[in-house]
Amino acid sequence: MDADVCIVGAGAAGGIMAHALAQRGISVVVLESGPRHDFRKRWQYVRAYLRRKNPWESQLAGQDAATFGGRLAYSLEGRRARGVGGSTLHWEGYALRLHADDFRMRSLYDIADDWPIGYTDLEPYYSRAEAALGVAGADDDHWASPRSAPFPLPAFPPSYSDGVFARACGALGITMHRLPQARNSIAYSGRPRCQACGTCHVCPTGAKASIDLTHFPAAEATGNVRVMVEATALRLETGRPREITTAVYAHPDRIERRVSARIFVLAAGGIENVRLLLLSRSSEFPDGLANRSGLVGRRFMAQPSVDVIGHVTHNVYPYRIGFSTAMSKQFALGPARATRAGFYLEFLNSAGPKPDELAASSGLTGDDLRRYVMDSFGKRLGIRIYCDHLPERSNTVSLSRRARDYFGNPGPHVTYHLARYEQDALEAAKHTAAKILQAVGATRIAATPLSPAAHQIGTHRMGTEPRDSVVGPNLRAHDVDNLYLVGSGSFVTASAAPPTLTIAALALRAAEHIAARVRGTQSDPTR
DSSP states (O other), rough: OEEEEEOOSSHHHHHHHHHHOOOOOOOOEEEEEOOOOGGGGGGHHHHHHTOOOOOSOOOSTTOOEEEEEEESOOOOTTTTSSSSGGGGGTTTOOOOOOGGGGGGHHHHSSSBBOOOOOOHHHHHHHHHHHHTTTTTEEEHHHHHHHHHSOOOOEEOOOHHHHHHHHHHHHTTTOOOOOOOOOOOOSTTTTTTOOOOOOOGGOOOSOOOOOOHTTTTTHHTTTOOOOTTOOOOEEEEEEEEEEEEEEEEOOOTOOOOOEEEEEEEOOOOOOTHHHHHHHTTTEEEOOOOTTTTOOTTTBSSSSOEEEEEEESSSSSSOSSSSSSSEEOOOTTTTSSGGGOOEEEEEEOOSSOOOOOOHHHHHHHHHHHHHHHHHHTTTEEEEEEEEEEOOOTTTTSSEEEEEEEEEHHHOOEEEEEEOOOOHEEEEEHHHHHHHHHHHHHOEEEEEEEEEOOOOSOOBTTTOOOOOOGOOSSSTTTSSOOOEEEESSGGGGSSOSSSSSSSHHHHHHHHHHHHHHHHHTTTTTOOOTT
């Protein structure tokens, strides 16, 4: 099987890139290790999710095997989704741009490194990504960087609990604003308006943007894209210096097959991209493909997150909207970032146990159970915290010495910890959240244990110098002329913002570069 471009991974980066290339008449083969999830069966997935099962995990025994090290546990359980659509199948849908300052951490705060590109380089691609995904938002963020186009959809209205928080934040001088999200506030692009089902990790209506709905149907309709499902990439082979000739993959029958292409794109996420590079060792690349810098798998980032929950005496009507609609960036920017991480505050519409959870834990029956649930439900408010995470060389993704996947290859080994920079921010953020909850009259205020975000960032960072980065500004690998690494693994730093919209913008930008190379209009592949 031959194609102009072979893409490994059918998630946000891979799907958006496949669509962008197909529109330009470029032939693409996509290798996706998971299945094509039938949208008509989505209600079965909802039922599984409500029974606390992960409907997106691989059905191949051991395929998701991994091991972990470091001072904090970073489990991959529930943090990945295999299948056409990738992690957009289960993401929360929050679609925030990075701020212009996020690209200049060294210049502004003398920490970490600057990106080799800036906000103005990505801004037009942010607008295109928002239009393609259908991002709902409002122009009420005082800290936002300039936009060239308005949000394509109106923001969701504030929830009841947003109003409770707004009164307290106003008294404390804290500014709230709407939370942009790739979820239809009105019918858009052939998908219906959100019905607030409250099961956003398995959206049953298609109102939340996922790449299996927003990009792959249009990409395949061009006739230029072929998606190979349940096709796990095992390794990449180099037949000529600095050039990949084939990708070796296998279906569940474990028989090795090959696809050749002019250009190869890894879009399987910040962990699986690294694993595939390390599995592709050769005499030319004894430490892993594209790893002459030694940075493949280094400087892994995943923003730390904590919920602060308080009890109130009145009903705040949670779960009527299953997702959050308000946030504050007030503490994410400014000179304090020189000494501690910036953080976002997300005002939850889903704090506290649901009625079924209250009932199951109560030990009551009959009228006593009814009264208990009626009296207890809806009496908690919560604020979620997301912090910056700086790149540390000791946070790594490597090959496990113990775990083996379905095909007999080593699974990933993730080492994760937080430095004082992030720990100090978490303490400051918890104090701020507690002040807000106290202002609304909450009592018994407590923070949940730290939970790293599902975002897997920084493992094949971009830069201009091959000695201190893996890919260049257009995401081409420094060491391999026809290899591109897309996704949040190429980020230089991890702000408090979720990475998906930036992944989409970078994929659109890199697709333009690849298309020019395939057409022969880009003479210098390093540009």
